[in-house]
Amino acid sequence: MTVNEDSFTNWKNREEIAESMIPIIGKLHREQDVTVLVHSRSLVNKSVVSILKTHRFARQIAGEELSVTETLPFLQALTTLDLGPSQIDIGMLAATYKADGRGLSVAEFTAEAVAGATGENKIECREPRDVVLYGFGRIGRLLARLLIEKAGSGNGLRLRAIVVRKGAGQDIVKRASLLRRDSIHGQFQGTITVDEANNKIIANGHEITVIYSDDPTKVDYTAYGIKNAILIDNTGKWRDREGLSKHLRPGIDKVVLTAPGKGDVPNIVHGVNHDMIKPDEQIISCASCTTNAIVPPLKAMADEYGVLRGHVETVHSFTNDQNLLDNYHSSDRRGRSAPLNMVITETGAASAVAKALPDLDAPITGSSIRVPVPDVSIAILSLRLGRETNREEVLDYLRDVSLTSSLKRQIDFISAPDAVSSDFIGSRHASIVDAGATKVDGDNAILYLWYDNEFGYSCQVIRVVQHVSGVEYPTFPAPRA
Template sequence: MTVNDDSFTNWKNREEIAESMIPIIGKLHRERDVTVLVHSRSLVNKSVVSILKTHRFARQIAGEELSVTETLPFLQALTTLDLGPSQIDIGMLAATYKCDDRGLSVEAFTAEAVAGATGANKIECREGRDVVLYGFGRIGRLVARLLIEKSGSGNGLRLRAIVVRGGGDQDIVKRASLLRRDSIHGQFQGTITVDEATDTILANGNEIKVIYANDPSEIDYTAYGIKNAILIDNTGKWRDRAGLSEHLRPGIDKVVLTAPGKGDVPNIVHGVNHDTIKPDEQILSCASCTTNAIVPPLKAMDDEYGVLRGHVETVHSFTNDQNLLDNYHKADRRGRSAPLNMVITETGAASAVAKALPDLKAPITGSSIRVPVPDVSIAILSLRLGRETTREEVLDYLRNVSLTSPLKRQIDFTTAPDAVSSDFIGSRHASIVDAGATKVDGDNAILYLWYDNEFGYSCQVIRVVQHVSGVEYPTYPAPLA
């Protein structure tokens, strides 16, 4: 047998193992609300090839490929435990097991590592929390996809309704079609049917009422059986507390804005300051996509090196706020054709840093250029550090942050030499550190941070909603502090 034959046989063996993992992962998710991860990447509803690719990606951040032969025993060990709702990273289990010198069996080590999710310690499945989407544009539809994907056992977040303005004949059919097909993010993973008579979309078994209204004051959500719901405002029409409070109608308990909040509205970047949300807070903002991209790595760098000052330059994909062809726009330059020009514009991300990181005293400035790509942006973060360092030290530190720290769901890391923007479409992280582009000279560091300004941001929104709803389940093994 040739070497190539050996490689092919090895691949087929790994395919078989990955195939055997799928029903285990699905059953854990469906029956126990357990999400199986590999280095913060979910394996739920993934194909055989996707599972293998997720394992292979570990080489980008951990330095070596992770094999399904290494993780399968830990997955099998999970099936023997009395697990409650949780997220369990079998990639981290395999990695930490390698470093453990106590001679424990896989079963014993796994039981110890996830003890907080088992037996008397486990969280009991809660009654599902209703969610309403107000607006159904780019972010609204991606948030809807994520809510449907994460419905799991039915005990988490439940998308109950979407509020839009009436758009004429076949309005609901057209909106369902936009949910089903997306030019950037591809096909919806599942089935969608429409009942025009009752204004209902049925997506993967989730019954979603489409409510037509021109203003929040027109709606009594309890009339639709909705109670104690979290409303996600995707319109950006109201940004201050007074405006957003108009959503606090019967049936709505909290309002989450998918844009920077104004005045005293808390701007939340999950992973950084979500634990500061007061239990009785009813109005909050998830800040902007760019704020979510820069704040986690900025915090990580400040924690380790101290940051004296910084500047962020964002090269941002164009958005629906711009014009396809030259036409009037109330903002400077944004009236010029988005697909044909680079457009200098402002960003509020730098000033928003102070709200998310109040302990950071360093002045941060920022500017932005919109460019002719439909999705994925890059933030170039130039920092003056509190001490001198080296490029190797910074990269090792950020790689470890992406693997083991509490920010590992926000910060990703790539060493791919040919990485370009389209490679990061669908990334679930707030930002991805590009190792090859990183520059360090003494106390100056320049980080290049890719981010899917649509999907990655939507994932951050969902994490905030999960946190305030009480269905943000703990992750095991626990991230290192």
């Protein structure tokens, strides 16, 4: 047999194994509300090739192959356990088992590693928490996709309604079409139908009521059967407590803003300071996409090396806040054509760091340039560290953070030498460390951090909503602090 035939046979064998994993993953998700992960990447509703690619990606960060032949026994072991709602990383199970050395069987090791999700320790499935989207633009539609995707088990979060101003002619049909197809993020994974008579969009069986209103104080959500809901304002029209409080209507319990909050509104970056949210806090901001991109790696570097000062330069994709062609704009430069120019503009991300990392006693400055790409940005984080180090040590540390720390859902790591911005469309991490671009000289470090400013940020918003709703399920094996 030739080498090529050997490789092809191996591929077909792995395809067969991945195919056998799909019904197990689906059943765990539907019946027990268990999300199966590989190095923080969900395998729920993934194809055979996607499962194989997710395993293959471990090579980029762990430095060695991860095969489905290694993870399948752990997945099979999970089916023998009485699991409660949780997220279980079979990639981490395989890695920690390999390093364990106690001679336990896979079944014994798995039962021990996920003990917090079984027996008396397991969380009982909760009633779904209602969610309302106020606004249905770029972020709103991505949030809708994520909420529908995560509702597969019937528990957790349930998108009940979107609130928009009514447009002229077939408004609901056009909004459903924008949810169905996206020029950047592709087709909606599932089916969408429209019930115009009842102002509903039905997506993967979930009925979403379209509420028409241009004034949040005039909506009674209980009239639509909505109760104790979390409202996500993705319009950015109101950013202070007074303005956002207008949403606290009958049926709405909490308000989450997808923009930097002003005044005393808490700015939350999930993974960094979400634990500071008080149970009775009703108004929360998820800060900006750039703040979410820089704060987790900044915290990681500060924890290990100390940070004396820093500067962030963001090269940011253009947004709907800019003009397609030169025209009047309230901002000095954003009126110039977005797809034809690099546009210097301001960023509040540096000042927002102080809200998310109040213990960081280091001045952080920032500036931004909008560039002619429709999605994915990069933050260049230049730091003066508290001690000297070298490039290899920093990369080893950040790689480990991306794999095993409590920030592993926020920080990703890539060592591909030819990575470019479009490679990160659809990334669910807040930022991705580009190993090849990282520079370290003594106590100076420069990190290049890619981020999908639309989808990655939307994932961070959903994580905050899950946390405040009480349906943020624990991950096993537990990440290190």
